[in-house]
Amino acid sequence: MNTKLLVALVIVIIAVAAAALLLLQQPQQASTQTTQTPSKGNIYVIYDIGGRGDLSFNDMAYLGASKAAKDFGLGLKEVQSKTQDDYVPNLRATARSGDAALVVAVGFLMTDAVKQVSQEYPNAKFAIIDGYIPDRPNVLSVLYRENEGSALVGALAALTAYHFNCTKVGIVLGMEIPVLWKFEIGYAYGVRWAERYLSQKFGKNVKFDVLYIYTGSFNDPAKGKQAAEVMLAQGVCVIYQAAGATGLGVFEAVAEAGKKAGRNMGPPFAIGVDANQDYLKPGFILASMMKRVDVGVYTAAKMAVEGNFKGGVLELGLKEGGVSVSTLNDLQQFIEIGVSAGAVRREDADKIVATVSDMRSKIPSWIWEAVDQLKQDIIAGREKVPLPTAQDQVVQLRKELGLGVAG
The missing domain is CATH 3.40.50.2300 (Response regulator)
Structure with a gap:
């Protein structure tokens, strides 16, 4: 057989084998990605220093986020803040993740951190419970009466x-x-x-x-x-x-x-x-x-998923069911x-x-x-x-x- 023809045939065989191997690998890669990150992204909850298990404010935020994740096909990622110095790093990490449908900051004490990070990441959507940031198009301030x-x-x-x-x-x-x-x-x-x-x-x-x-x-x-x-x-x-x-x-x-x-x-x-x-x-x-923090978190997630999210203030009182007696x-x-x-x-x-x-x-x-x-x-x-x-x-x-x- 002609030497040039033999070399060409070998190259073709290698190329076909490589293409077949690539086709075999693609479905497995796609499945892993889908399992790890839902198509609609994640709802990230940044807890205040009280944290989960307070049977109060932070646990109410989790209640709303978990319901939203279930109803809207989102992943749920929880991030604990041990001190106030954790606020900015935690918010930055979630905002730059690329898979955040919504970042929820739980508590007034995160106000300055959300102001800073929301400016650094204008394409990320943030909701802050009890913080007043009325003038950012990517921040929803959830307030209660x-x-x-x-x-x-x-x-x-x-x-x-x-x-x-x-x-x-x-x-x-x-x-x-x-x-x-x-x-x-x-x-x-x-x-x-x-x-x-x-x-x-x-x-x-x-x-x-x-x-x-x-x-x-x-x-x-x-x-x-x-x-x-x-x-x-x-x-x-x-x-x-x-x-x-x-x-x-x-x-x-x-x-x-x-x-x-x-x-x-x-x-x-x-x-x-x-x-x-x-x-x-x-x-x-x-x-x-x-104080229905769960209602505020759920509403913000719903807005983000349905494409109705906008910055401003969402205020919830007795009339809206935001506060009540047990x-x-x-x-x-x-x-x-x-x-x-x-x-x-x-x-x-x-x-x-x-x-x-x-x-x-x-x-x-x-x-x-x-x-x-x-x-x-x-x-x-x-x-x-x-x-x-x-x-x-x-x-x-x-x-x-x-x-x-x-x-």
């Missing part, structure tokens, strides 16, 4: 205290940041509304002391317990916690005080926050002011969160529901009806709960509403 929901539990606290012949209520908070002013002032407003209600309904001139403490932390149950113990020692009988995982210590203090007094349910009572936390110390948690109907769902976190045993679920139901049945119906009246008045605009946005406003409102520092 916590002042409205806090007013409801403020009224509930005062009216329940009155029923048990007590005139002192309190609120334990985390770090003093603007979003928490809404909890503090809204709560006090609800207490003062209760005073007016009692005057109109019963002709009673009742004056409540409203005490507050900022613990400086969202992740220190010991500080929450200490703050609650200070209030209990001063005669406070209902304590609202707005402190993330720090507030778990409030529940401990209240339940211990009740059991020490020989009771299996309040008073004293605590009031939970963000999630339905009524199951954590059943019988001693009067209700929870639910009910027995949603209790079971949140018990499951507790089970997943190892805070509740599954075999205790039925007993917990029965205890919470029993406790609520002992609160007179007129109290729950009064709280609902306030809710309807707020939605209709007949009652306007103050919304502080600056330090001088908070100082003035504290004076007008008669708040005092505990201790």
